[in-house]
Amino acid sequence: MTVTIRTLNELLQPSHLPAHPLATQEYFVNMGPQHPISHGSLRLVLRLDGETVKEVIPVPGFVHRGVEKMCESLTPRQIVPYTDRLDYLSAFMNNWAITRVVETAAGIESNERIETIRTLMSELQRIQSHALWWGVTGMDLGAFTAFLYGFREREVISEIFEETVGARLTMNYIQPGGVMYDIHPNFVKRVKDVMAYMKPIIDEYDTLLSGNVILQERCRNIGILSPEKAIALGCTGPVLRASGVPYDLRKMENYGVYNKVDFNVVVGAVGDCWDRYYVRMQEMRESIRIVEQLIDSIPEGPTMTLRYNLPIEMPEGTYYSQVETARGVFGAFLVAEGKSEKPYPLHFRSPNYNNLWSVTALAPGWRVADIIAILSSLDLVIPDIDR
């Protein structure tokens, strides 16, 4: 199989000259890197015919910091804070991915209490991340009020994290061998209060925005991603599930204590923007269910099974581990040389990168304004794409 690599300059040549002097000519429009929709720095080159999008060429790399290369000179415990800064809205889950791969490699046992705390934190963050996404989607599609409501709930959950973890965004909490700190004495009561508060809030979100005519018109049957295409592009998370593929690592891999709780994998029917919207809304409800089942029965035990001053020895070999973040499958591929703690090399499989390229399949044929709805429904975090 041969792969032809075309540079951006080649891609930007007009594909055909107009046959008739009155025929419309194709032209290019840059969306980004400074654009309110990109929520970061992402450049999209649109090939347009009139207002119809012919092709979308994503140009990532405006936040490429070389995290994977940096990690080659760091020990596993030092890598953990860098995973916070990839997909910062799923910091706990990213921590968990690198922790899982290190624990698999070094054969570190964890106990029931650690796994329960990790699961609880991840699900709380999934709710937080989806609430934030809901607000921002509303703002992108012209409803600024949704932004205020989404951030209201984000603050409430942030306060829980702040109490236990000490951070609001970059957590650095889930470590190889356990978690950084034990949960705060107020944690259980506070989470219960917040969950009781959150349940009617999701219904309020539905009342406020989901039934809105403008949102429905801009999302229904826009940007349909077929299940075959979604699998071929490597999409994961709500984007894949909205296309009707019930792929959820929480069910497939049985990590954490997900095998003990009862929850549904939410799937969509069509795979349009509306399905991607509503899958996330339902996932918030499912996450609340998971948290409510776990919060009463956090087992006793130590929260760290490893001594901090000892190096983590990983035998020679290749290891891969993945978790389900709020945006899809986040995997960490690690090659241990056996000589030192430091991995060589380390690769992250980020969900956003694959979800981004689905826009090349989704966008052609739609109008420029629909690109906003499509990108918004993909819920991209740019630093996770660029790494």
Next chain:
Amino acid sequence: MGLITETLPAVIEKFPGGSLIVTSMDYAINCSRANSLWPLTFGTKCCAIEMLMATGAAHQDLSRFGAEVARASVRQADLMVIAGAIVKKMAPRMRMLYEQMAEPRYVIATGACAVSGGPFMYNSYSIVRGADEVIPVDVYVPGCPPRPEAFFWGLLALQKMIKEGESVRRPGIRRKPVMAALPNGMTAADVRAEIQRELEQDNVIDVEKEAESKPWAAKVKEWIRKSSSIS
């Protein structure tokens, strides 16, 4: 809010039918500039969530400082909040954005990445070590990411800086940049109290106290006393 306080360096000239405020041009311009900063929605990384989105929402309310009108177009903005890491591919774009902004323009670098490269300072081949290598920065707000309160601290520092500057005689002269770090041992409650104090100092007038200092205050009191004794 443009309310007149005692600290206003102005003279009130009264004449029949109204009054006139005589003040310095510098004061009037600086006050307007400091209290109507329009930030540019320029977020590259995690700090954008905390600095631009969370502060703009209702819990931390950026509009208390007159800085909530986030603009996506550089031509309408006058405050650039660099929220996140700047890498070599982004640096020319950021410079271009800065040059498109109309004077006077101010820059706040928030977060460790924008201040010095932060956690990516060592071992990274693509990071720009501090946004000040590309554009001049007025206020640095350290933290990874800074709390929204810390960002307000930086914004207050910038507002003070603008108010103290000369805008007429030496319009192009920049003041020295400041590091607006939260002082050691300061809690979120302290910051809220400080913000409250700052807001009240500028925007609140004690109406009763103000009225008592007027020459007609004694007459009014007499009138109130009479009217209450009648009823």
